[in-house]
Amino acid sequence: MAILAKRLRANVPGEFFVDATCIDCGTCRQVAPESFAEGDDASYVYRQPAGEAASRRAAMALVACPVAAIGTESKRDLAAARAAFPEPIADGVYYCGWAAESSYGARSYLVVRPRGNILVDSPRYAGPLVEAIAALGGVRWMFLTHRDDVADHRKFHDRFGCERILHRDDVVAGTREAEIKLEGDEAIPFDDEALFIPVPGHTPGSTCLLYRGFLFSGDHAWSDAKGERVVASRGVCWYDWGRQTASMARLADYRFEWLLPGHGLRCRLPADRMREEVERCVARMKRA
Numbered sequence: 001m002a003i004l005a006k007r008l009r010a011n012v013p014g015e016f017f018v019d020a021t022c023i024d025c026g027t028c029r030q031v032a033p034e035s036f037a038e039g040d041d042a043s044y045v046y047r048q049p050a051g052e053a054a055s056r057r058a059a060m061a062l063v064a065c066p067v068a069a070i071g072t073e074s075k076r077d078l079a080a081a082r083a084a085f086p087e088p089i090a091d092g093v094y095y096c097g098w099a100a101e102s103s104y105g106a107r108s109y110l111v112v113r114p115r116g117n118i119l120v121d122s123p124r125y126a127g128p129l130v131e132a133i134a135a136l137g138g139v140r141w142m143f144l145t146h147r148d149d150v151a152d153h154r155k156f157h158d159r160f161g162c163e164r165i166l167h168r169d170d171v172v173a174g175t176r177e178a179e180i181k182l183e184g185d186e187a188i189p190f191d192d193e194a195l196f197i198p199v200p201g202h203t204p205g206s207t208c209l210l211y212r213g214f215l216f217s218g219d220h221a222w223s224d225a226k227g228e229r230v231v232a233s234r235g236v237c238w239y240d241w242g243r244q245t246a247s248m249a250r251l252a253d254y255r256f257e258w259l260l261p262g263h264g265l266r267c268r269l270p271a272d273r274m275r276e277e278v279e280r281c282v283a284r285m286k287r288a
Helices: 027-031 052-064 079-083 127-135 153-160 241-251 271-287
Strands: 016-018 036-038 043-045 070-072 087-090 093-095 109-111 118-120 141-143 163-167 180-182 194-198 207-211 214-218 258-261
Touching (some): 016 043, 027 052, 052 079, 079 127, 093 258, 118 207, 141 153, 194 241
Parallel strands (some): 118 141, 163 180
Antiparallel strands (some): 016 070, 036 043, 207 214
């Protein structure tokens, strides 16, 4: 629970607040951008929610926060906020919320489809979320985009019996038991709906999942705050910036409208515009 005595000074007065335990993962800014903004080293409430819809989004941000850094001055019923996840995005793709501190608040997604659901990266293993996922058909596969965002993968495997998919170059002691290990730098078809695209750079085995018009990008790429540009950062490249730049260039060969990252904001652009933004991102990366 967030502690009122640790409330950050940047918060505007009112019901919701962020305290000093915030790790600046950006989860709240994704869930409720009308209430939360980015500060120097932490998020804060820049506008108190006005109305039922905005209050619901702020409460969802509270639930999703990986470190319980969001609080309210009065006791609130959070049942509806807990039940809001997984949250539909489009066409059977859901945002899981319930971020995990061990993955630094990375976003996780659920792809619901008749041939078997895919959980992209691991959210926090929270009872309400787990039961909601079970009601949507459970998890047949868990795709881990890279070694950083694996969180509670073992618990989800034990609960649903899902096969975990991870590139071999990112396998470490904690993921050695992954059932399916991808190899190489070439795209790997999974079925006629899903394609794994290795994008080494952020980590040696970083891999994207292209599902229909959705690209699940892990920490390889994300959107700017306005949802208008594809971006990447040398400051959070843990392996090889040159390889990450080359990997980004290869993404221009694929058509997608949705960019769904692990960290950073998601966006939707027309496919041709998305390709242009990927190419512009590559040009900026080459200059970085």
